[in-house]
Structures are given as structure tokens and as C-alpha cells.
Amino acid sequence: MSVIQALSRTRQEVSPRRKGDGRWALFFLAPWFVGLVLVTAGPMGASLYLSFTDYDLLSPPEWVGLDNFTRMFADPRFLSSLGVTFTYVLVSVPLQLAAALGLALLLDKGLRGLALYRSVYYLPSLLGGSVAIAILWRQIFGADGLVNQVLGLFGVSGHGWVSHPDYALGTLMALNVWTFGAPMVIFLAGLRQIPQMYYEAAAIDGAGRWRQFRSITLPLLTPIVFFNLVLQLIEAFQSFTRAFVVSGGNGGPSDSTLLYTLYLYLKGFGSLDMGYASAMAWFLLLIIGGMTVVNFLASKYWVFYDD
Amino acid sequence: MSITGTARSPRRGRTRAVPAAGVAALALTLAACGGGDSGLGGGGDVAPPEAQDCPCEIRFAWWGSDTRHESTQQIIDAFEAENPDITVVPDFTDWDGYWDKLATSVAAGDTPDVITQEERYISDYATKNVLADMSELEIDTTKVDDAVLAGGQIDGAQYGIPTGINAYAMVADPEIFADAGVELPDDESWTWEDYVSTANAVAKGAGDGVWGTQDYGFNEAGLNVMARQRGEALFTPEGELGVSEETVADFFQVSLDLMAGGGQPDASRTVEYQAAGPEGGLLGTNQGAMGVWWTNQLGALSESSGHELELLRLPGESEGERTGMYYKPAMFYSVSADTEYPQAAAKFVDFLLNSQEAAEIMLTDRGLPANTEVREAILDDLSPTDQKVADFMADIEDEIVDTPPVPPHGSAELADIMERLNTDVLFERVTPEEAAAQFVQEVEAATAG
Numbered sequence: 001m002s003v004i005q006a007l008s009r010t011r012q013e014v015s016p017r018r019k020g021d022g023r024w025a026l027f028f029l030a031p032w033f034v035g036l037v038l039v040t041a042g043p044m045g046a047s048l049y050l051s052f053t054d055y056d057l058l059s060p061p062e063w064v065g066l067d068n069f070t071r072m073f074a075d076p077r078f079l080s081s082l083g084v085t086f087t088y089v090l091v092s093v094p095l096q097l098a099a100a101l102g103l104a105l106l107l108d109k110g111l112r113g114l115a116l117y118r119s120v121y122y123l124p125s126l127l128g129g130s131v132a133i134a135i136l137w138r139q140i141f142g143a144d145g146l147v148n149q150v151l152g153l154f155g156v157s158g159h160g161w162v163s164h165p166d167y168a169l170g171t172l173m174a175l176n177v178w179t180f181g182a183p184m185v186i187f188l189a190g191l192r193q194i195p196q197m198y199y200e201a202a203a204i205d206g207a208g209r210w211r212q213f214r215s216i217t218l219p220l221l222t223p224i225v226f227f228n229l230v231l232q233l234i235e236a237f238q239s240f241t242r243a244f245v246v247s248g249g250n251g252g253p254s255d256s257t258l259l260y261t262l263y264l265y266l267k268g269f270g271s272l273d274m275g276y277a278s279a280m281a282w283f284l285l286l287i288i289g290g291m292t293v294v295n296f297l298a299s300k301y302w303v304f305y306d307d
Numbered sequence: 308m309s310i311t312g313t314a315r316s317p318r319r320g321r322t323r324a325v326p327a328a329g330v331a332a333l334a335l336t337l338a339a340c341g342g343g344d345s346g347l348g349g350g351g352d353v354a355p356p357e358a359q360d361c362p363c364e365i366r367f368a369w370w371g372s373d374t375r376h377e378s379t380q381q382i383i384d385a386f387e388a389e390n391p392d393i394t395v396v397p398d399f400t401d402w403d404g405y406w407d408k409l410a411t412s413v414a415a416g417d418t419p420d421v422i423t424q425e426e427r428y429i430s431d432y433a434t435k436n437v438l439a440d441m442s443e444l445e446i447d448t449t450k451v452d453d454a455v456l457a458g459g460q461i462d463g464a465q466y467g468i469p470t471g472i473n474a475y476a477m478v479a480d481p482e483i484f485a486d487a488g489v490e491l492p493d494d495e496s497w498t499w500e501d502y503v504s505t506a507n508a509v510a511k512g513a514g515d516g517v518w519g520t521q522d523y524g525f526n527e528a529g530l531n532v533m534a535r536q537r538g539e540a541l542f543t544p545e546g547e548l549g550v551s552e553e554t555v556a557d558f559f560q561v562s563l564d565l566m567a568g569g570g571q572p573d574a575s576r577t578v579e580y581q582a583a584g585p586e587g588g589l590l591g592t593n594q595g596a597m598g599v600w601w602t603n604q605l606g607a608l609s610e611s612s613g614h615e616l617e618l619l620r621l622p623g624e625s626e627g628e629r630t631g632m633y634y635k636p637a638m639f640y641s642v643s644a645d646t647e648y649p650q651a652a653a654k655f656v657d658f659l660l661n662s663q664e665a666a667e668i669m670l671t672d673r674g675l676p677a678n679t680e681v682r683e684a685i686l687d688d689l690s691p692t693d694q695k696v697a698d699f700m701a702d703i704e705d706e707i708v709d710t711p712p713v714p715p716h717g718s719a720e721l722a723d724i725m726e727r728l729n730t731d732v733l734f735e736r737v738t739p740e741e742a743a744a745q746f747v748q749e750v751e752a753a754t755a756g
Binding site for chain 1: 403406407410411413414431432435436437573574575576577578579582717719720723726727730731734736753
């Protein structure tokens with residue numbers, strides 16, 4: 001039955017009394033709707049408009065057409081922030097998912113106290129985005145921090161990790177990998193969905209652990225891997241807090257941690273170039289949208305749906 | 308388009324009024340987000356409203372620490388006691404949040420009446436007509452030195468009145484000099500080369516884990532001093548870059564010489580000390596003998612080091628064709644161009660600037676007071692470190708040639724540019740000459756238009 005048929009059918013069935021209820025429903029929906037328009041859709045519309053203007057917050061925006069977008073590609077810092085962001089996303093997300101899957105497999109073995117382990121490993125996900133952890137990260141990877149003290153025990157003398165342009169982004173990626181809790185919990189749920197009989201049958205046929213993992217677990221888990229991948233990619237592209245705090249707010253040293261959103265913020269509020277920052281925000285939406293489309297297209301070739 | 312107009316309509320029943328209210332709320336939201344004049348108008352386009360008489364309420368915005376918030380509240384209380392018809396609403400945040408908040412308030416047409424401003428940002432706000440010309444207001448500035456007052460003028464208009472003054476100076480730790488067996492330099496004659504050799508000697512004498520000096524290349528103020536010593540300046544009065552590539556390259560070269568001679572730590576440590584502020588820097592942690600800081604930071608430095616620190620002139624003051632050190636306005640009091648109560652705002656600024664009572668509460672928290680009369684009067688109330696600052700400022704007064712002009716629109720980006728290029732130089736990713744060329748190009752781009 002088509003949607004239109006469905007709608008016309010409902011309309012016939014609605015009594016005058018029920019019409020009033022519809023209005024009440026609208027009334028009760030109003031807070032959510034006002035919130036959506038005011039807090040999300042409104043500002044989004046405004047930023048779309050601003051992305052075509054020269055706007056410094058202090059004086060009214062001036063229409064400049066596509067100027068902001070063309071400026072972006074002539075801006076070396078913009079291009080370097082794109083490079084930093086793609087490196088960050090493409091390296092840390094696969095590692096994070098691998099860590100999540102690995103631990104999920106371990107925990108799925110039916111350990112005693114599973115709930116406790118699950119919570120413990122989930123904890124970093126709750127804390128990872130916070131300012132406190134980012135500050136802690138600064139300390140751990142500092143010149144006299146924990147990492148170097150441990151390295152010192154083995155006679156290796158390290159340098160400051162956070163403060164060195166070649167390694168600073170690595171510490172941020174480590175932080176992202178460390179927050180593998182959310183995908184891990186989803187993997188765990190996915191593993192529980194796989195019927196035990198497949199493994200029994202495989203065992204009878206003489207398949208070893210690795211063989212079972214490759215031929216049963218992984219194929220049946222691909223929808224979950226796909227789901228996690230899409231989710232974590234989108235999240236990683238929008239990382240802001242950790243780069244902001246670890247770099248002291250400027251993407252340093254030498255722009256090595258200048259993630260896209262951090263540069264967007266610096267442009268908007270530091271240089272008061274809000275038109276440019278809005279254009280960057282919309283371009284990021286295009287990037288994330290594009291990545292997601294590619295993901296969905298590619299999924300045809302590797303994601304296996306049981307039904 | 309208002310919510311009341313629809314919803315109050317008496318002919319409509321209760322059930323009808325309900326969705327109407329929902330629709331009206333939606334309409335109201337759309338109106339609020341419609342762009343154009345209300346939401347995104349900015350402050351500059353609105354004609355200044357007619358001046359209103361008091362009783363009235365004005366808002367005062369400032370940034371700072373908890374101690375500043377407390378003392379400022381005391382000053383507000385004292386002002387309100389004297390002027391019962393004026394209420395001053397405090398509006399404060401920390402430094403980082405301050406500029407985000409101020410820019411958004413201005414964009415929303417909700418500019419505070421009295422605004423604390425700073426050198427890097429005042430041009431942006433002044434050229435966008437957010438700030439009033441304070442020479443047209445009733446504020447007594449006769450007790451402020453003309454050269455200092457000029458630090459708040461752009462194109463002949465007084466957009467800000469300096470709250471107080473600081474100087475960029477060398478801070479030295481005599482105890483570490485003594486440990487290293489090196490004598491404190493004579494700051495009236497030392498050159499930039501002496502600076503490098505002194506720091507290297509201290510590092511050699513003091514042993515492992517103690518360095519001669521902390522890297523100075525993150526702050527453009529040092530570059531400005533060096534440029535002025537050579538008859539150049541960071542910015543010309545016309546708002547153009549006034550420093551040559553050669554000077555910028557020499558400025559960065561000093562850091563490399565210090566690193567090569569062991570006088571300052573390796574690059575990644577330097578980046579960490581820089582991020583740690585005065586308390587966590589080399590002087591604050593007794594790991595270094597020297598560092599360049601603003602004079603108002605002497606208190607924080609002395610307290611965390613526990614040593615009695617000394618203020619020295621920057622190197623090269625007698626080396627070049629003139630002296631380069633200067634009084635920097637610590638901050639400015641500015642008044643909104645859109646305030647409904649310019650008289651009340653002026654009265655409050657006058658109180659902050661000239662009242663003995665306010666000065667006694669504020670002391671040197673907003674720099675050594677710009678008003679020389681109240682500065683004299685509070686000298687005895689100052690802590691020993693603040694007295695040292697006051698003495699130092701008095702010592703160099705005769706040597707100071709002039710106050711640098713207000714940096715041009717866009718100079719807020721200078722700090723970022725400087726920090727990035729200095730890091731590049733320290734990690735030897737670019738040579739000082741390459742960094743200098745890039746500096747000139749980037750600063751010109753940032754301050755153009």
C-alpha cells in the first residue's frame with residue numbers, strides 16, 4: 001500500500017473528536033520542534049547563508065558568493081589541516097576498531113566477571129572526549145611524563161611526545177584508539193548473535209580457531225563492522241576537544257595537530273572570519289557525506305547480510 | 308509577528324488556541340533565525356540610540372582570575388555606593404573564553420556598555436564601529452601620560468584608555484647565576500651577543516637540568532623591541548608591517564645560537580615550558596637563570612620560584628641606534644558605541660581610572676596604574692615585588708622613546724603566526740631566513756584590508 005493511500009485512509013477514519021487530539025499532539029511536540037528549529041535547523045540555515053558571506057561578527061555579513069570556498073583551496077593551512085585530519089581518521093579508526101574487535105573476542109569467551117571487564121573497558125569511551133583526559137594525556141606524553149619514565153627503565157631516552165611536531169598527532173591517535181569502548185560493546189552484542197551451531201558444525205569438520213574466526217565470525221560480523229566503521233569515521237572527522245586541549249588551543253607544535261574542526265574554530269573566533277569558518281563547516285559536511293556514501297557503495301562488496 | 312497577537316484572540320476557543328500557540332512559537336523561532344537584521348546584524352550597523360538618563364543599569368565586561376573578579380566586584384560596590392542611581396552588572400570570564408563571548412555578544416547586538424580591551428583586538432573592534440570615541444565623553448585623562456594615552460588612539464580617536472602599563476623585560480634569578488659562578492650582566496650595556504654567551508655560560512656552570520634562559524621567540528613583543536632598537540618597528544603608525552626580513556631572521560637566529568650553545572633547552576622541552584605559563588616555565592621551576600616576561604608577571608614568577616628575582620633591561624638597548632623598550636598598555640577600558648547610557652559608562656570608567664579608592668583595591672592587577680597620581684599614592688601599599696616593578700618602570704622612563712602604535716586590524720593572528728614559525732625554526736624545519744620571509748608574507752596577509 002502506498003503512502004498516499006495510507007494517508008487518505010487514515011484521514012477518512014479520523015473523527016472530528018480525534019482532530020483535536022492531533023492538535024494536542026502538535027502542542028506536546030512543540031518543545032521538541034522549537035528546539036530542533038532553534039538549536040539545530042536555524043543555526044544550520046544561518047551558517048549556510050554565512051558561508052557565502054564575508055562576516056566578521058562585528059559588522060553585518062556581506063555576500064561574496066563562492067569566494068570563501070575558492071579561498072579555502074588557496075589556503076596552505078587549510079590544506080595542511082585536511083592532511084592532518086585524514087591521517088588522523090584513516091590511521092586511528094581502523095586501529096580503534098581492531099582493538100575493539102580483539103577485546104570483544106576475548107570477552108566473549110565467557111569470562112567470569114564479564115560485566116566488570118565490559119565496564120572497565122568501556123570507561124575510556126566515556127572519559128575520552130573530556131578535557132580532563134586530554135590534560136592527563138599531555139602529562140603522560142610530556143618530556144618527563146610516564147611514557148618516558150617507562151622508556152627510561154629500558155635505557156631509552158625519549159623526548160617530549162606531545163611537544164614534538166613529528167609525534168604529537170600520534171599521541172592524539174593513541175587517545176582515539178584508546179576510546180574503543182563503544183564499538184567494543186556493539187561488537188560484543190554482534191558476537192552473541194552468531195548461532196553457536198555454526199561453530200559446532202565447523203568443529204566437527206575439523207576447523208581450527210583461526211579458520212572459525214575467518215570463515216564464520218568475521219563474515220557474520222561484517223554488518224556490525226560496517227556500522228561501527230561508519231559511526232567512528234563520522235565521529236573522528238569531528239574530533240575537537242582533545243586536539244584543542246593537547247595542543248594548547250592552536251594545533252601546535254607547527255600545526256601538526258591542527259585538526260579540521262580546530263582550524264575552523266580558530267578561523268571563526270580567533271581571526272573573526274566567520275564566513276570562512278561557516279564555509280569550512282559545510283565543506284566538512286560534504287567530506288563526511290562523501291565518505292559515508294563511498295562506505296555504503298563499497299559495503300556491497302564486503303558486507304554479508306545473513307538474511 | 309508575535310506570539311501574543313494570535314494566541315490571545317478572544318473569539319477562539321481553548322482547543323484552537325493551543326495549536327495556534329505552537330504555530331506562533333514556530334513563527335517566532337523562524338523570525339529569530341531569519342538572518343538579516345536581528346540575528347546577524349552585528350553592532351556596527353545600528354545607529355547609536357539616544358542617550359538615556361539614569362537610574363540605569365550598565366554592564367562591565369572583563370577577563371581574569373578569581374582574585375580579579377573579587378577585587379573588581381569590590382570596586383563596583385564602591386562605585387555604586389557613590390552613584391546610587393547607577394547599577395553595574397558584572398560580566399566576566401577567563402581570557403580564552405572572553406573573546407569568543409565578546410564577539411558573539413556584539414554579533415547579537417548585546418554589546419556590554421563598558422568593555423575591557425587588549426592591544427591585539429582593539430583595532431578590530433574600533434574599525435568596526437563597536438567602540439565609542441572616548442575623547443567625546445566626560446572622562447578625566449589629564450593624569451595619564453600622553454605617550455601612554457596615545458597607545459589607545461586610532462586615527463586620532465580615543466577608542467581605549469590604558470588601565471595601566473607593563474614593560475617587556477628580562478627576569479633573572481641571581482641565585483642560579485651565583486650557583487653557576489656567572490656574574491649578573493650589566494643590563495645598561497649588554498648586547499644580544501652577550502645575552503647568548505651569558506646564557507650558555509650559566510648552563511655550563513650550573514650543570515645538568517639547569518639552563519641559561521627560556522626561549523623568547525613565541526612572543527612578538529621581543530621582536531618589536533629588537534626592531535625598534537634598529538630604528539624599525541613591528542608596525543608603522545599607518546598600520547603596516549615595519550620590520551625587515553633581516554631583523555626577523557636575526558631574531559630567530561638568537562634562539563638557534565642558544566640551543567647550539569646549550570643555553571636553552573632542546574626544541575620539544577622548550578615547547579613544553581612555553582605551554583606551562585610563568586609558573587611552569589624555567590624560572591618558575593628553578594631550572595633556568597633568565598627569561599623574558601611582562602613586568603606584571605614578576606609576582607607569579609617570584610612566588611613559584613621562591614627566589615628573589617631581578618628585572619633587567621632587554622639586551623641591545625645601547626647597541627642599536629635607539630632604545631627599543633616601551634610601556635605597553637596592560638589593557639584598555641573602552642565604551643560601547645551603542646550604549647544607551649554613555650554618561651553612566653563614562654562616569655564608571657572615570658572612577659576606575661581616577662578614583663583613589665578603586666586604585667587601592669586594584670593595586671597593580673591591571674598593570675601599574677596609568678594614572679600617575681594614583682600610582683604614587685598606592686606605592687606604599689604594594690608588595691615588595693610590585694614595588695620592584697614600579698622602581699624598574701621609573702628607572703627606564705627616561706630611556707623610552709615612544710609607545711608603539713596600536714597594532715592594525717587582523718593583528719590578533721600575529722601570536723599564532725609567531726608561535727608556529729618559532730616552533731618550525733626550533734625544530735629546524737625551516738631556516739631563520741625562510742621563517743622570516745614567511746612571517747612577512749603571513750602578517751601582511753593577516754593585516755591587509
